[in-house]
Amino acid sequence: xKRRPNIILFYCDDLGYGDLGCYGSDxxxxxxxxxxAREGIRFTNWYSNSPVCSPSRASLLTGKYPAKAGVTSILGxxxxxxxxxxxxxxxxxxLKDHGYQTALFGKWHLGASAEYGPNAHGFxxxxxxxxxxxxxxxxxxxxxxxxxxxxxxxxWRNETEVWENGEYMTEAITREATSYxxxxxxxxxxxxxxxxxxxxxxxxxxxxxxxxFPDLPPDRRIMAAMIAAVxxxxxxxxxxxxxxxxxxxxxxxxxxDNGPSTESRNWLDGTEDLYYGGSAGRFRGHKASLFxxxxxxxxxxxxxxxxxGRQGQIxxxxxxxxxxxxxxxxxxxxxxxxxxxDGHSIFxxxxxxxxxxxxxxxxxxxxxxxxxxxxxxxxxxxxxxxSRTEADAVHLxxxxxxxxxxxNLAMQYxxxxxxxxxxxxxxxxxxQEEA
Numbered sequence: 203x204k205r206r207p208n209i210i211l212f213y214c215d216d217l218g219y220g221d222l223g224c225y226g227s228d229x230x231x232x233x234x235x236x237x238x239a240r241e242g243i244r245f246t247n248w249y250s251n252s253p254v255c256s257p258s259r260a261s262l263l264t265g266k267y268p269a270k271a272g273v274t275s276i277l278g279x280x281x282x283x284x285x286x287x288x289x290x291x292x293x294x295x296x297l298k299d300h301g302y303q304t305a306l307f308g309k310w311h312l313g314a315s316a317e318y319g320p321n322a323h324g325f326x327x328x329x330x331x332x333x334x335x336x337x338x339x340x341x342x343x344x345x346x347x348x349x350x351x352x353x354x355x356x357x358w359r360n361e362t363e364v365w366e367n368g369e370y371m372t373e374a375i376t377r378e379a380t381s382y383x384x385x386x387x388x389x390x391x392x393x394x395x396x397x398x399x400x401x402x403x404x405x406x407x408x409x410x411x412x413x414x415f416p417d418l419p420p421d422r423r424i425m426a427a428m429i430a431a432v433x434x435x436x437x438x439x440x441x442x443x444x445x446x447x448x449x450x451x452x453x454x455x456x457x458x459d460n461g462p463s464t465e466s467r468n469w470l471d472g473t474e475d476l477y478y479g480g481s482a483g484r485f486r487g488h489k490a491s492l493f494x495x496x497x498x499x500x501x502x503x504x505x506x507x508x509x510x511g512r513q514g515q516i517x518x519x520x521x522x523x524x525x526x527x528x529x530x531x532x533x534x535x536x537x538x539x540x541x542x543x544d545g546h547s548i549f550x551x552x553x554x555x556x557x558x559x560x561x562x563x564x565x566x567x568x569x570x571x572x573x574x575x576x577x578x579x580x581x582x583x584x585x586x587x588x589s590r591t592e593a594d595a596v597h598l599x600x601x602x603x604x605x606x607x608x609x610n611l612a613m614q615y616x617x618x619x620x621x622x623x624x625x626x627x628x629x630x631x632x633x634q635e636e637a
Contacts (some may be wrong), residue, residue, distance in 0.1 A: 206391040206534050207453040207508065210379075211435060211526070213395070214403035215255065215309060215335075217458035217500065220483025221429055224498050227481065229422050230429050231414065234437030236569070237501065240506030241513050242454070243556060248521040250460050253489055253496035253567055255334060256285075256311050258459040258523060259397075260348065263292040263590045265527025265543040269633040279313060279333025279343045280382075281354055285313015288322060291541065293527045294340065297393045303386070306330060307378040308371075308397030316361045316586065321556075324444070325395070329364075329378045331356040335399060336369045338406035345467075361589045370408055372400050372428070376435035383442040391534070398435065401428040403467040405478045421470070422426025429480075453533055454504040455526060461496040463489040464587045486607045487597075490588040492572040492581050493567050493607050503556075508533060512555075519558035520574060521548050564629045573626040577602040580612075580622040596623065 221528040223232045224239040244527055251261035256277040257268035272287050286292075294304040305327040306320045311334045313319060320328040322465075333343040333356050341357040357364050366374065379396050386392055407427035415426045436456065445448040462480030470476035478486070487493030501521075506513070524545030528538045532547040565572040571582040579599045579608035584592035598612040598619045612619040 206621045208391050208448060209530050209534065210396045210452060210454045212456040213397045214432060214458040215399045216460065216480060217401060218462035218480035218482045219485055220481035222500050228485060230426050232429065232433040234433045238456065238504050239502045241346050241506065242502055243512060243515045243517055245501040245517045245521060247518055248457065248499050248501035249522045249563060250497045250499050250525050253460045253465055253491055258388055259312055260286055262523040262526055264290050265524050265545040267524065267544045270544060276334060279314050281314055283314035285318035286323060292323045293530060294393060296531065298324045300574055303390055303392040305382055306395040308375045309399045321360055329359050335402050337404055340367055341547065372398055372431040376438050379439050380442040383446055398432050400432050401425055401480055407431060410536060421476050424478055425480055437476060450506040457501040458499050460489050484606050488587040491585050492567060492570045493584055517556045518589045519556055520560060520563060522560060522563055526558045543571060562625060564626055566630055571626045571630055573622050575622060578618060578622060580619060580626065582623060
């Protein structure tokens, strides 16, 4: 009987579409991810299901639109905060039911209490933090703790709090993942979710990484260093797989939860010329926006034994994070029967090629709505980030001609705009009725 493949999901935090070498960055050095792309499939139209972290992660792990997973906004980090419903089936619990060992190293952000933590959602092992962000060295969650609420320490091994002050979080996550691979039995497949918090603020990186980029200005230098630490981590984990003889039979997916942030913590003293955030490349919008910069993500899939002959391919088909759940179940031989999913496997059963299963993709966030159908993309009440609002309430783009969404075609193609608006509003109404 053929051994079932291991599965590793790498998920970054606030990484922009333009922040990897293989996606055109001339400042970021990501040789390990670039190599992974050469040995797998690189996607140019891969979307997050939300422009912010918690809903995106909910879709990745449940295979559903955020509203159907019950998580539509950023969840708080105060201890005791509720999260992803225990009635939801995660990829971890599905694979565990079929004999997989499961582990999460890094960021959870789907409930800050143990009741809603990773161990309650199918992960046998957990090392990391439950809130949205932590200091990289002290592992303390500061954000949103005003009004007399004290900051909280947030580092856990399963449900036991651990103290590792001074350990750089990116390196600690990599350490745990490589140790897990080294100790894994050869005859048991595993699912490992490696959720790096980089390059989310606070902007921290060891000097050794900063010294790799002496010619970059200070803002880009710290971002490049944080991403380089992630790239090194991916390289170390891949090397651990190769040393174990498991690389060929391991499915690896790499992406990020949403686009780069323009939040105040990514600026130095409010100075407009010192922005420590990432790059959305040619796309318009950032984190919290339903324009492409907020939701289109770098995405790489590698599986040497299962993608023979397709190494180095570039796919322009449109996919979303909710497609990972069914894709991994199909590639692992588990199958999707019996699961209530909005996502679909990205591989066409007949041709074996990566083909989009979506006639339309929909989004909603904080009063914004969006739909993509083929080359057309409609955004209603669009924002450029958390605070800046687009001037036009209805914005229609032809992404084949204008992927940066600079030209509004709603007046030129009113019938298309009206039809897409009707479709996305009907979809949103259906979510309200199911809630």
